[in-house]
Amino acid sequence: MAGGEAVALLGANGAGKTTLLKILATLLRPTRGRVMVAGHDAVREPEAVRRHLGLVAHGAHVYEDLTARENLAFWTALGGARVPAADLAAALAAVELERHAGERVRTFSAGMKRRLSLARFVLARPRVLLLDEPFAGLDQRAKKWLEEYLQAFKAGGGAIVMATHSFGRELAVADRIAILAGGAIALEAPRAPLTADDVQRLYALHAEDAP
Amino acid sequence: MIYARRAWAVVWKDLLVERRSKETLNALAFFSLLLLFVFQFALGPDRERLAGVLPGLLWLGFVLAGLLGLGRTFVAERENDCWEGLLLAPGDKSAIYVGKLAGNLLLMLAVEAMLLVLFAVFFNLDLAGVLPALGLVVVLGTLGLAAVGTLFAAMTANLRARELLFPVLLLPVQVPVLLATVKATEAVLAGEPLGAVAHWLQLLAAADVVYVTAGLLTFDFVLEG
Structure with a gap:
């Protein structure tokens, strides 16, 4: 490919x-x-x-008890990157989750979880x-x-x-x-x-x- | 620096998830309280009898609470395939082990501190004079328990019989740590100076070094399955 x-x-x-x-x-x-x-x-x-590579499979690789912003911060930090809060907000905006940044993932629909999963790759490219x-x-x-x-x-x-x-x-x-x-x-x-x-x-x- | 940031991310995430869900801490608090009631009824107020069995009871409480807490180390990772996410995260996987171990250690020490206070209240003990020495023994013993427990929790996380296998695997490996901690705790509670139990502390420290090193070196293979 x-x-x-x-x-x-x-x-x-x-x-x-x-x-x-x-x-x-x-x-x-x-x-x-x-x-x-x-x-x-x-x-x-x-x-x-x-x-x-980035993988978006059936499980969205998100923690239910963390907020969208916290999930994103965790996965980027685990990847070794120090990402400013503004970049996290921009990544969430790119997947149209900026209004839900502070909400726990437990309340998200499957589609929102998938978008959050993709937000990681907006940052990691x-x-x-x-x-x-x-x-x-x-x-x-x-x-x-x-x-x-x-x-x-x-x-x-x-x-x-x-x-x-x-x-x-x-x-x-x-x-x-x-x-x-x-x-x-x-x-x-x-x-x-x-x-x-x-x-x-x-x-x-x-x-x-x-x- | 990057390694430390990755390990810290795991500690931060685990403690935040625990603070929100309170699943492990609540279960351990009730379990500890129940354990103390059982000990209290079984032993009664006989102080001489109590002095002989107290170190063993204390560590029995710590180990049982530890088994419950450590066994849940990777529960959050089973949701939404987060285990896969950990696997795919680039970088040295031992940073994840360090983070998980540190999170477990903090959680276990918090529960043990609570258990210790309850022990002092239930059995009318004055621990003020021996607290620094007892604290050292508890920290060294807990590190050994958490180091192997974290590794074995990862090994058994995806097995169907994990609740059964986890203690079966963990407890035999913990024999040197349990032996040293109970003996050292017995001496410390009897008012002996730390110098008198130096050999037990050395054994504990050596076991801790071996267990943590084994965890650091093998965690990558365990995670990859």
Whole structure:
């Protein structure tokens, strides 16, 4: 993958989408093959890889009893960065959570937690974003915001890998699709000439009919 | 400097979460109180009998409260996959161990201070004269308990039988610390000078160094699983 590119990983439940994301994120070791992220081997140099990536998975990596601002301050400090309060506020504003900065995460919706999770990466500016079902559970406004955010991330040179089994806004962001079946890529194709219906047909052919 | 900032971030977060939820502190306070009532009813007012068993009872209280508190070290990390977040945070993972250990140590010392006051009240003890010496023994013993407890809590955090495995793993490793602390506490409460228990204090200090070093060196592997 090149910088500024987004790949949507499509596949039925158990196809291996989340497993692949976890391998890319250095959380799991591949049984075979080699994973390179930003020029570093994910198995041999996991620490170097982790400096370049951001993961937004099913759990949003947020503490329920901390406020949004405190969560952000904790994760940036744990990353070793000393971030001024103004930058924390700007990151929360970038994900439209500035009005909720002092509220405990326990009161947040799933969409707000996901946005808070993304606020970390507004500050850390990773080169690669790994997203597991990024639009799931979001309302229309949050979906629109996230789509714009991901387009801006790509425009800034960032690479995105999204695991999904829906054909909505993910496809609008994606430059390529990869359909997974049985733990392997059954089809990889550029997104551009394909309509959502085309992708649906390819998905039915390669993912749902896969043995 | 960055290492210290990362460790401090963990201490700050853990204490803030505990202050907000009060889950561990409340449970330990009630548990300690219950324990004291049981001891009081079991032993009665016989001071001679009490003098013989008090150091053991005191550390039994500390260890049982410690087991409850230490076992919850990584409970907050299981919510929202924060464990994954810790793993993915760049930098030396031992800073997380140092932060967790410091947070546990502060929490345990707070509970032990409360327990000590309650012991003095329940059993009519005058601890004023022996407080500095007793404080040293308690801090050294608690550090040893917290150092291994924090590491084992991380080891068992994602296991289904963690509540069972945690004490089973922890207590045998704690034998040198428990032996030294009970013996040193017994001597200190009997009014002996610290010099008389120097060998026990040395054993405690050595155990602390070994346990903390083992935690620092192995935490990365434990976290990575």
